Amino acid sequence: MGSPFLLVSVVSLIVGFFLPSAQANAPAPAPASDGTSIDQGIAYILMLVALVLTYLIHPMDASSPYKLF
Template identity: 60%
Template sequence: MEVFRFEFLVMAALALVMAFLVPSINAQSSAAAPAPAPTSDGVAVDQGIAYVLMLVALVLTYIIH
């Protein structure tokens, strides 16, 4: 019975250590700056205009022939 009580105390101590240690492993420091907001450099707008012009050229070519 004494061995069983000793094992229980060891397991209880291990559970307490893990309860305090595990949450701090996953903690993130608050010193890191947040990521900057995404900015548009106009590439998507230019690409969209190019697609529309290509579609217009394709339709006009189809109509003319």
Template identity: 60%
Template sequence: MASSRFSFGLGVMAFLASLLFALCMPLAANAQSLPPAPPPTSDGTSIDQGIAYVLMMLALALTYLIHSSSTF
């Protein structure tokens, strides 16, 4: 008998705690509003241009190696 009363009381306490938590969470969520993120400083074109330069240098080096080995 005592254990069923204890479990009922524990259930009521858990329900009340979850209700209190559910009511307080929206207030805590709006307590601090962060400013919006700044816009990106680069739109990716400089990265694409850097990759293009590296690929052109690689093509130039491969062309030089292929033509220098064919002269033998």
């Protein structure tokens, strides 16, 4: 082990293999849901519907003979 690069690489491999396994023993807690994710999903769907309707109605306004603005 004459080169410092070899020493650093061996030490980093040892730390990389054994250090994460020492902390991986605790199980993750179960996710708790109070219904806010469902509300947020409904809000995203409604916003998408509003966006699609806006783009569908907007070309009809441009082609009408009555220009309000």
